Amino acid sequence: MDATYRAEPPDQIIRENLGAIDALYHRRSGATHLVAAPVPQILDALAEGPADLDGLMARLAARFDLGEGGDAARQALGERLAELVALGLVRDDRPAD
Amino acid sequence: MRHRIGLAVGPATFRIGSAWRAPIDALERLYAAYPPVDLDRRVPDFTVRLQPTRPWRRLIRPSIAIAGDHMLPDAAPMALDHGLLAAEMGMNLQMALGWRRHVLLHASCVERDGKALVITGESGSGKSTLAAMLGERGWRLMGDEFALLDPVAGTVFAFPRLVSLKNQAIEVATAGLPPERLGPRLEGTAKGTIRHLVPPVEAIARMAEPAIPRLLLLPRFGFAEAHRPVEQGEAFVRLTEASTNYLALGETGFRALTRFVREVPAVALDYPDSATVLAAVEALWSEVA
Numbered sequence: 001m002d003a004t005y006r007a008e009p010p011d012q013i014i015r016e017n018l019g020a021i022d023a024l025y026h027r028r029s030g031a032t033h034l035v036a037a038p039v040p041q042i043l044d045a046l047a048e049g050p051a052d053l054d055g056l057m058a059r060l061a062a063r064f065d066l067g068e069g070g071d072a073a074r075q076a077l078g079e080r081l082a083e084l085v086a087l088g089l090v091r092d093d094r095p096a097d
Numbered sequence: 098m099r100h101r102i103g104l105a106v107g108p109a110t111f112r113i114g115s116a117w118r119a120p121i122d123a124l125e126r127l128y129a130a131y132p133p134v135d136l137d138r139r140v141p142d143f144t145v146r147l148q149p150t151r152p153w154r155r156l157i158r159p160s161i162a163i164a165g166d167h168m169l170p171d172a173a174p175m176a177l178d179h180g181l182l183a184a185e186m187g188m189n190l191q192m193a194l195g196w197r198r199h200v201l202l203h204a205s206c207v208e209r210d211g212k213a214l215v216i217t218g219e220s221g222s223g224k225s226t227l228a229a230m231l232g233e234r235g236w237r238l239m240g241d242e243f244a245l246l247d248p249v250a251g252t253v254f255a256f257p258r259l260v261s262l263k264n265q266a267i268e269v270a271t272a273g274l275p276p277e278r279l280g281p282r283l284e285g286t287a288k289g290t291i292r293h294l295v296p297p298v299e300a301i302a303r304m305a306e307p308a309i310p311r312l313l314l315l316p317r318f319g320f321a322e323a324h325r326p327v328e329q330g331e332a333f334v335r336l337t338e339a340s341t342n343y344l345a346l347g348e349t350g351f352r353a354l355t356r357f358v359r360e361v362p363a364v365a366l367d368y369p370d371s372a373t374v375l376a377a378v379e380a381l382w383s384e385v386a
Contacts, residue, residue, distance in 0.1 A: 014348065016355040018329035025351040030344070032337065032351055034330060 002052040003092040005081055007043060013089065015040070029088050042080055046090065053078055098146060103134030107245065107256040107304050108199075109192060110134050110141040113184050116148050120161075120180030127181075127259055127280055127293060130301045143167075143195060145187035150174045163187040167194035179283050182291055185259060192243055192256070193341040199245035199254060200346060200353045203339045206239035206253055206308075207231045212386055213253045213308035214378070215244050215361070216316060217339045220288075223318035226266040227374055229294055233274070234375065238300040239308065248346070248353035251360065252307035257300045259293040267292045269371050312385050313363040316374065320367035324377065327363035335363075 014025040022040045024033040038060075045051075045059040057074055060066065066073045084090035098114025100121040105111075111134075115121050134141060146164040160174040161183045167190060175183045192201060204217035205228035214236070216224040225241040232238030239255035246253050259280065262270050271279060271294060280293030313332055327335075336354050337343050343350040364381055368374040 014351065016351075016359075018333055018355065018358060020328060021330035023330070023333055023351070023355055025348055027348065030347050032343075034334065 006050040006091045007046040103136040112141045112144045123181040143191035202244045204244040205241045206244040207236035208308040212311035216314045229260045229270040255304045257296045264289045310361045315365040317367045324366045329358040332358040332363035
């Protein structure tokens with residue numbers, strides 16, 4: 001079964017838009033991250049509530065034109081989420097079998 | 098320590114102790130115009146000690162080790178002839194590792210009409226030389242090494258220590274200045290020849306006055322003249338790299354630097370010589386001031 005992704009609580013991340021990039025300050029780790037599209041959009045979509053990869057794809061597709069390459073977009077989203085999990089900005093709760 | 102002096106530079110106070118007389122004599126001469134610090138009546142922010150690497154080394158081929166509140170474990174010992182440089186390096190180290198009241202930016206800074214030009218860049222970019230030259234040409238020198246950014250007010254405070262000029266910059270920046278404003282030529286240091294310059298009297302007298310940052314300049318020496326605006330994100334990265342205490346300040350540092358890059362335009366400036374950079378700075382300043 002796919003992992004369920006969950007955003008950090010909103011009070012844990014301070015986000016400042018600096019033109020083409022967003023600067024994120026992660027209170028729990030004290031780390032600063034610089035992120036460009038589509039990461040801020042992914043974090044916004046995930047902030048609506050926990051979701052698996054398909055659920056998050058659906059939220060993003062409702063807001064942005066993801067074009068014809070649905071599989072490629074899904075793969076890219078999975079990669080970005082894995083990076084965000086590694087940074088500690090997103091948690092993936094794998095449900096118990 | 099056998100010899101000591103109290104110094105105030107900007108908002109910071111120092112006790113410099115030395116096993117030898119000569120470095121303290123040099124500091125007394127060069128810091129004569131700075132406000133005195135009575136070490137019997139107040140506790141300074143930082144202590145720097147210049148001490149022999151071995152007890153007998155005070156007399157035989159003396160070699161200085163820099164010690165203090167904050168230390169780098171692998172700092173190399175220095176020759177006694179470079180005692181003044183050791184004291185300056187020790188003071189810089191205390192600021193870089195220990196100061197918490199401001200976001201410390203490794204940058205030079207000059208002021209005009211209450212507004213500050215903050216200049217940051219890697220070693221060799223010419224930020225010290227440029228600040229020193231502007232300080233002799235109608236700007237108030239706020240510092241050649243550190244600019245102190247107030248995280249609440251967003252203003253910058255001065256740290257006008259002795260200006261440290263290196264190699265070719267010595268002749269460029271000290272032409273026409275009286276010898277009493279210059280320290281001894283220190284040959285053969287790790288960074289080549291170094292000569293210290295006493296800031297103008299006005300820079301020292303007004304060192305407690307903050308200024309509102311108005312332009313961030315990122316110069317590069319040794320290239321044909323060119324300038325380009327720097328986006329907020331790049332400026333933010335450069336400032337976090339230039340800050341020695343950004344990580345230690347946590348959220349305070351983050352908020353201060355994001356605010357800075359939003360409010361202060363940034364320009365990267367390449368230049369081949371001092372005449373070009375001085376003219377370019379005046380032109381850029383007239384656009385923002």
